[in-house]
Amino acid sequence: MMNNKTIYQVDAFAEEVFKGNPAGVMILDELPSEAWMQHMAMEMNLSETAFVAPNGSGYDIRYFTPTVEIPLCGHATLASAHMMYQLGMKASDEVIHFKAKGGDLTITKSGDYVVMTFPQYRLSKAETPKHFSTLVGFEPVGFYKSDDNWVVAVAAQREAIEKCNPNFEALRTNGLGHLMVTSEGKSEDVDFVVRCFVPQAGINEDPVTGSAHCALTPLWANRLGKTQMISHQISKRGGVLQVALKDYNVEIKGKAVTVFEAKLSI
Secondary structure: OOOOOEEEEEEEOOOOOOOOEEEEEEEOOOOOOHHHHHHHHHHHOOOEEEEEEEOOOOEEEEEEOOOOEEOOOHHHHHHHHHHHHHOOOOOOOOOEEEEEOOEEEEEEEEOOEEEEEEEOOOEEEOOOOOOHHHHHOOOOOEEEEEHHHOEEEEOOOHHHHHHOOOOHHHHHHOOOOOEEEEEEEEEOOEEEEEEEEEHHHOEEEEOOOOOOHHHHHHHHHHHHOOOEEEEEEOOOOOEEEEEEEEOOEEEEEEOEEEEEEEEOOO
16 A cells, blocks of 8 residues: 555646646656556556656656556656655755666756756668658658657758657557657757657657757767757647766756645555
């Protein structure tokens, strides 16, 4: 039986409510069974719900979509750290160490920002699938595969990213169920834009995807010759991320807003 039955909903990579990407957060004395966490994530019906529990040297963190567990999630990590700082579990000058299936994560606070150190994903060039433009809506000028099963398509123009309207079931059945599409931002305040489609994990379009920037940051650092950049995820809700290459890692900065807390009756 769980002692802590509070669940929080947090809008991550946002400065105001109803923007960014909503995540569920539960901070527990110990992690429940995988089946229970999966049921809870399905009940929340958000792109991810995070479950956090102490492990001695830091905290274990697990992430579940409504249908599957995933190894790494940026916005749910941001939401979890935001709650720990807000609840006073960690002082603003203290470091949080999360152990996720996708890697060891270091979190700090800088003013209103949560700063996350994530692993860098390797990229390899790949051949564009034959029917890509039919399925997604544009012909890429670059196509890559990365760690964590992402495929990355680069468009020549931002308008292609804004207008693309994929057939999600066809993406899933054609090996494109974990897809990010991106282009140069071509504005003073945005270096690159991105949208993320993840029907393979039960998410047609993810509003803001921190973990995608483990691949996008080295990709655009190489293309633009910059190590610090601003990314705008141009989903319906939208979100802005400050990203930087740091040795073999990626630093991701964002803000978050608590929307509500609730008590479980189970």
